[in-house]
Amino acid sequence: MSSATNLVVVDIGSTRLRYGRGTERGPVAVRAEPTRADALTEQLLVAVEDVRARSPGPIQGVSVSTTGLVDAERGVIAEFDANDGTRRYDVRLAEAVEDAFGLPTAVQNDCTAAALGEYRFGEGRGYDSVAHVTFGTGIGAGVVEDGRPIRGERGYAAEVGLFSIRADGELSSTGVRGAWEAYCSGRGIPNFARQLLAEGGEASSLRELDEITALDVFAAADDGDDVAETLLDRIARYNAAGVGTLVNAYDPGVVTLGGSVALENAEWMLSGIREHLDDYVLAADPPPVELTTLGEDIELYGATAELLGPRPETSSVGQAGD
Secondary structure, eight states, X not given: OOTTOOEEEEEEOSSEEEEEEEETTEEXXXXXXXXXXXXXXXXXXXXXXXXXXXXXXXXXXXXXXXXXXXXXXXTEEEEEEOTTSOEEEEEEHHHHHHHHHOOOEEEEEHHHHXXXXXXXXXXXXXXXXXXXXXXXXXXXXXXXXXXXXXOOSXXXXXXXXXXXXXXXXXXXXXXXXXXXXXXXXXXXXXXXXXXXXXXXXXXXXXXXXXSOXXXXXXXXXXXXXHHHHHHHHHHHHHHHHHHHHHHHXXXXXXXXXXXXXXXXXXHHHHHHHHXXXXXXXXXXXXXXXXXXXXXXXXXXXXXXXXXXXXXXXXXXXXXXXX
């Protein structure tokens, strides 16, 4: 596409829907609003119309990044986990946009989108293969090879959060025992903390809390709490094992990290993985592990990259003005 590219790019999360205009330089004029899980299609159509009304030129396509299980070929969210704990099934986003506006529409999983964003606009520039790992409520990833996301037979490739980093672990996720995200995600860290507290009698400020959050664990460790420090030491090694397994499986040129847990604890995440990664990878020289530079817009960058096509020789990451 030319420098006059105008796309509608949307990222649907469980709690927030963010959207803007996609250009050759990435997303611009981004807006955000609470996700309405009971009206995803209608909310998307309103967002598309809003961007169209503000665009300086004709809109050429729509690209949607979304949490949940995605059938990219049909442009359908097969399963969406709403913030209230309910689920929505078979949400036909592409069909709705194409019927309403006659615009080509792509729909993909948010972790896949993030990897595409890194490949074209972020730390993945200069590499043929890029892996991006998102540490949020769960752990997810996307892997891009020569500009194409690796999807798998059913579109579930790179479900790295279900890598079993403790084969005999008592914690599980979606039925997978010892799953990485059961121990190291925003949801898993508190569960792991409660397990350690139940197993031992050591004094800890965490025992005084009715509900433990990942933020509480990091704060307690900063205050010198021995249980919290032990917990985070183990999580650091588990994170290295998870990233090492990803490296052994996909052989990326670079691994980038994102998501709230990584972005809010960047130094700890990077140092822990880098310290232990050699213990878990086949390669004599493991790939670099970096924090994403695209911030919370990474999925919108990825949605843009999905429709831009092959990566040019050089890309500019800076956002363009209107």
